[in-house]
Amino acid sequence: MKKFSILILSLLLTSKLICQTPESIIGKWTNEEKTQIIEVYKKENAYFAKLVKLNDTEAKYQFDVNNDDPNLKNRKLLGLDLWTNFVYDAYREQWKDGRIYNFKNGNSYNGKIQVEGNELKLTGHYGFFFFLAKTQKWTRVVEK
Numbered sequence: 001m002k003k004f005s006i007l008i009l010s011l012l013l014t015s016k017l018i019c020q021t022p023e024s025i026i027g028k029w030t031n032e033e034k035t036q037i038i039e040v041y042k043k044e045n046a047y048f049a050k051l052v053k054l055n056d057t058e059a060k061y062q063f064d065v066n067n068d069d070p071n072l073k074n075r076k077l078l079g080l081d082l083w084t085n086f087v088y089d090a091y092r093e094q095w096k097d098g099r100i101y102n103f104k105n106g107n108s109y110n111g112k113i114q115v116e117g118n119e120l121k122l123t124g125h126y127g128f129f130f131f132l133a134k135t136q137k138w139t140r141v142v143e144k
Helices: 001-015 055-063
Strands: 027-031 038-044 046-056 083-087 092-101 107-116 119-125 135-139
Touching: 038 083, 038 092, 046 055, 083 107, 092 119
Parallel strands: none
Antiparallel strands: 027 038, 027 135, 038 046, 046 083, 083 092, 092 107, 107 119, 119 135
């Protein structure tokens, strides 16, 4: 019984050592379709993601043509922050209270992010409609 207790305690301590850090999210990520690459970076105490690459199949989205604001329709999407103001919640091991901009429809959503190894789960919902949330999986881009 004593050996079992020591084993359990060791596993718990080890699992805490390999947990993610707030900086685990930093880097480049690609969506499931491999049509976009975003780069997550930290600015002050929040995390942002800018669009750094669009696949040729999404070439029609070079500009923010679906934005409701006529003054923004001509801005380039490359370099644009699509995820903004995410803050790390150490207790839940997730980034929350951020905003996600979908350039395909011009809408913004409330969001949260969870990272498990080389997989990022981005969950967005509109307003208080948590039950209509949608989650996308992104994969870390390994630089060659």
